[in-house]
Amino acid sequence: MLDLGRLRALHAVSVHGTVGAAAAALGYTPSAVSQQIAKLERETRTTLLERSGRGVRLTDEARRLAATAERVLALVEEAEVRLEERRGQPEGRLRIGCFPSAARGLMPRVLADLARRHPALDARLTEVDPHLSVDLVGRGVLDLAVAHDWDIAALPVPPGVEQAVVGDDGCDILVPRDHPLAARERVRREDLSRERWITQPPGTVCHDWLIRTLRATGYEPLIAHQAEENHTQVALVAAGLGIALVPRLGRGPLPPEVAALRLEPVPVRRLWALWRAGAARRPAITETVRTLQELWPEVSAAR
Amino acid sequence: MLDLGRLRALHAVSVHGTVGAAAAALGYTPSAVSQQIAKLERETRTTLLERSGRGVRLTDEARRLAATAERVLALVEEAEVRLEERRGQPEGRLRIGCFPSAARGLMPRVLADLARRHPALDARLTEVDPHLSVDLVGRGVLDLAVAHDWDIAALPVPPGVEQAVVGDDGCDILVPRDHPLAARERVRREDLSRERWITQPPGTVCHDWLIRTLRATGYEPLIAHQAEENHTQVALVAAGLGIALVPRLGRGPLPPEVAALRLEPVPVRRLWALWRAGAARRPAITETVRTLQELWPEVSAAR
DNA sequence: GGTTGGATGAAGCACTGCTACATTCACCCG
DNA sequence: CGGGTGAATGTAGCAGTGCTTCATCCAACC
Incomplete structure (x- = not known):
């Protein structure tokens, strides 16, 4: 056999x-x-x-x-x-893939909560790019993915993968404290057309969103610096090298040299949980998704 | 997993x-x-x-x-x-179950032929009662069964099991050489109504067929002795203790004290090959069944 | 032509899964 | 009620499996 x-x-x-x-x-x-x-x-x-x-x-x-x-x-x-x-309790290994900012801003809280309430659950976190994570779930490398998308680029979900909304994360404009706009609480897109930008590398949703949105106001944005990690972007802003669009989740406290401006309308990225359809009834999956959704408002408020 | x-x-x-x-x-x-x-x-x-x-x-x-x-x-x-x-050649293990007389009269020839032509086939024979063998095939204990039935009791074949006719085996009346009927070549049922019989144990098809057929002539047959093996029956006939209805297949040469009479009409048992439907396409199955059917006339003529 | 990325091969080690034998338990019967 | 029987399970031990590490080999790329 x-x-x-x-x-x-x-x-x-x-x-x-x-x-x-x-x-x-x-x-x-x-x-x-x-x-x-x-x-x-x-x-x-x-x-x-x-x-x-x-x-x-x-x-x-x-x-x-x-x-x-x-x-x-x-x-x-x-x-x-x-x-x-049938046993009802979340248990067994749960391989979770998560994009970087949620991995630091959301998952520690969630994993701690799961570990406390479900000792038989062996949840393991891996940091992965959101666009990769969907495929990894589809191929069975991950059991659960936490990913995000933007209005302009919805997450492509292959057949056999299911999803649920975890919550929405807003983004702010970070400027040096001595920047002309720093005094204002709120800004509009038009106010930002002539700035030097610090973005993520081309190909990331964050970058593409910025390009498309600012082009819509009639100006080609000037990308001065590129950095993958938000903390590096913040450091570049603090040094007065440009301004950046940075999500709130996982951003951490800002240094005194940096101010956050609320952009109107607020750019929003939506957080999703994704899993294989076949595993949908696993308590480990349902309970983790529930925990993500329940803790999101709390995490969101603390940003 | x-x-x-x-x-x-x-x-x-x-x-x-x-x-x-x-x-x-x-x-x-x-x-x-x-x-x-x-x-x-x-x-x-x-x-x-x-x-x-x-x-x-x-x-x-x-x-x-x-x-x-x-x-x-x-x-x-x-x-x-x-x-x-896809490989096309019979191979792997083939567990064959076979009723006793075919196990000695038919299978040696068949197994030798298979072994010569298909060295990768590992055919293994077990002697089993025909009514058990069907169930053993259904439950996956056997891959192939050689069984037989009579007109009065067709083989019950459960769903999921398929079958094919191998051939028909006739039965003769064996009598002591000094018996009044021994001189005749052919006899009818009516000629046998007052004999002492040597049969297989009650419950076997051979026994039941005899009882039912002779009763139809108006007489209750007298069962003097019972023996499971045909050779024992032959020995009892040779000792002048009664007459017997014995299939030709696997009977072997008769001792000089015993004569075989042709009963008209000739009682016939039908030989079947049976296998699980799921394995129907195995070359090991198709080729073994083909070999059974091809060699049957030869074996049948040599009886 | 060296270097890299990938598959395969050999040696060794831990673990699995079997057997033989012993034990336990339920039923049966004198 | 006690001994016997049939069936499942537990224990010890042994063989074989399946993994890892390390080495080798091959193809592609710079």
Whole structure:
């Protein structure tokens, strides 16, 4: 009888493309996955992987077998979900992926709460880019993702993945304390057209939103500096090198040299929780999503 | 992730009723099956078996899990069949169950032929009662059964099991050489109404057929002796203790003290091959059935 | 042509899963 | 009611599996 572990290895290679990535997803070394599949080949007397360039290619037969493996694994996972559901308590491992600012601004509070209330739950956090996290959930690398999107770029959610709103996070304009606008409480887009900007790298939603929104006022924004981390952006603003659009969540207290202005209308990013549809009934999932939603107002108010 | 071996153990217990029977079907000791299920209980933190009298009872949750396991195992088996089908050559283990007279009269020839033409096929023969063999195929203990039935008692074939005719085997009346009828080549039922009979034990088809057929002529047959094995029956006939109705297949050469009379009409039992529907496409199955059918005329002529 | 990214192979080690045997428990029967 | 039987489970031990680490090999890229 075919072995489930070997089928899982083959399926992982078919999903992730390379032996190494499959191994990483399964928590093994590439050598282990390679050996598993070699054994599967011996047992079935069938060639499953062919070397192709630096990587491997699945044979037709391997693809068929991987498709069956997917159905088998789905059945088994469904059975596990049903067992956990019946016991009712969140438990087992929950691999959570989260974008950086929520990882520091929201998740510590949430994880502490979960750990206190559900000792059998083994929640593990990984910081990942929000656009990657959706795919990682779809492929089963993560059990739960906390991601965000903006009005101009809704999160693309593949079939088989479900989502729920956690809350909305506003963004402010950070300016040096001696900036002409620093005295004002509120500003409009038009007021910002001639500034030097400090943004995240191109391709990030934050960056694209800024470009598109300011272009709509008729000016091409001047990007003076780029930094991925909000704290670096704040430091650049503090040094008087430009102004920045920075989300409130995870921003932390501002240094005295920096002032936050409320932009009208307030740019909002929406926080989502995402999970595989098959795992929707896991108490670990439902309870974590509930906790995210319940704690959000509290976290939001403290920003 | 749930382990396939443990699921198979649970499923086997659910099918066979006891840990011991499940172990026998899987080829393990009861202790092994018991340990597997104990581990499954620990992993799922669910009680699966409850002791009930001398045996065990599955909990509701265990029954659900066993049902899922059945689907999983069916998928996996289907994948294995597809792999073998694609390679085209009969191979792997084929557990054959066969009733006694065919086990000596037909199967040696068939198995030798298969072994010569298909070295990768590991065919294993077990002698089993024909009425048991159908059930054993249905429950997956056997891959292929060779059974037989009579016009008065068709073989009950459960859903999920398929069958094909192998051939028809006639039966003769064996009488002592000095019996009044011994000179005749052919006899009719009416000629036999006052004989002392040597039969198989009550409950066997052979016995029941005799009773019913002779009763139809208006006489209650007199059962003088009972013996399960045809050779013993022949020896009893040779000793002049009665006459017997004995199938031709597997009868072997008769001693000089015994004569075979052709009964008109000739009682016929039909030989069947039976297998699980799921395994129908296995070359090991199709080729073995084909071999049975092809060799039958040859074996039949040599009886 | 060295370097990098990836797969595979060999050695070793921990763990799993089996068997054999012992124990426990429920039923049955004298 | 006590001994016997059938069935499950527990224990010790052993073989085999499956992982990791380290080394090797191959293809692509600079």
